[in-house]
Amino acid sequence: MGIVSPGFHGRGRRPEVELPPGQYLTEDFPVLSAGPTPRVHQEDWEFTVTTEAGQEYRWDWRQLMDLPSERPTVDIHCVTKWSKLGTRWEGVSLDTLLADVDTAADYALVHSYGGYTTNLPLEDLLDGQAWIAYRYDGADLVSEHGGPARLLVPHLYFWKSAKWVRGIRLLDEDEPGFWETAGYHDYGDPWREQRYQGD
Numbered sequence: 528m529g530i531v532s533p534g535f536h537g538r539g540r541r542p543e544v545e546l547p548p549g550q551y552l553t554e555d556f557p558v559l560s561a562g563p564t565p566r567v568h569q570e571d572w573e574f575t576v577t578t579e580a581g582q583e584y585r586w587d588w589r590q591l592m593d594l595p596s597e598r599p600t601v602d603i604h605c606v607t608k609w610s611k612l613g614t615r616w617e618g619v620s621l622d623t624l625l626a627d628v629d630t631a632a633d634y635a636l637v638h639s640y641g642g643y644t645t646n647l648p649l650e651d652l653l654d655g656q657a658w659i660a661y662r663y664d665g666a667d668l669v670s671e672h673g674g675p676a677r678l679l680v681p682h683l684y685f686w687k688s689a690k691w692v693r694g695i696r697l698l699d700e701d702e703p704g705f706w707e708t709a710g711y712h713d714y715g716d717p718w719r720e721q722r723y724q725g726d
């Protein structure tokens with residue numbers, strides 16, 4: 528992108544951005560955590576994928592760092608109605624992590640340190656749609672935002688982006704997570720405003 532002279536694209540002349548229905552723009556980065564912030568050190572961090580057959584695949588921090596990383600810039604949408612555009616992350620694509628995982632499962636239940644869970648169809652973790660993210664805006668991800676590593680799945684409401692991620696269970700049957708059990712939508716597409724069950 529070229530440099531635009533200030534007089535041409537000044538404040539208030541920002542091109543109209545399209546937000547999902549009911550959302551407003553925020554510039555800061557709110558912290559939303561259902562419980563206390565777990566302090567997980569990189570040396571203790573492990574990420575486990577468990578298949579529907581009970582097979583386990585495990586990565587420690589060093590193994591995660593050795594995988595090729597990507598730098599997605601994405602818009603994020605919280606069900607409490609804030610949206611933040613152009614957030615810059617670094618992490619490992621779930622395509623990379625799941626490449627050699629032997630599974631025919633349709634669903635995923637994501638687990639976090641601290642006990643949080645959230646569910647989504649396995650296909651929503653694939654095809655460049657989801658990452659295990661460990662850097663935000665050029666710095667290590669702080670614990671309030673899910674450090675050392677969180678799931679990033681920006682095309683769904685942000686509650687699906689589990690902070691302090693520790694593993695994913697692959698399942699034949701859909702199993703609701705923490706907020707989904709409490710009445711939030713099973714899928715959570717912000718563009719279809721799927722906030723609550725029945726939306």
Ligand SMILES: Nc1nc2c(c(=O)[nH]1)N[C@H]1C(S)=C(S)[C@@H](COP(=O)(O)O)O[C@H]1N2
Nearest residue numbers: 557558559560561639643672685686689690
């Ligand atoms: N482990 C865990 N992950 C979580 C949550 C949580 O409470 N615990 N909150 C979710 C919700 S509702 C949102 S909007 C985002 C908030 O992420 P942030 O605090 O980095 O903005 O994290 C999601 N992931």
Ligand SMILES: [Mo]
Nearest residue numbers: 559605606686
């Ligand atoms: Mo949220």
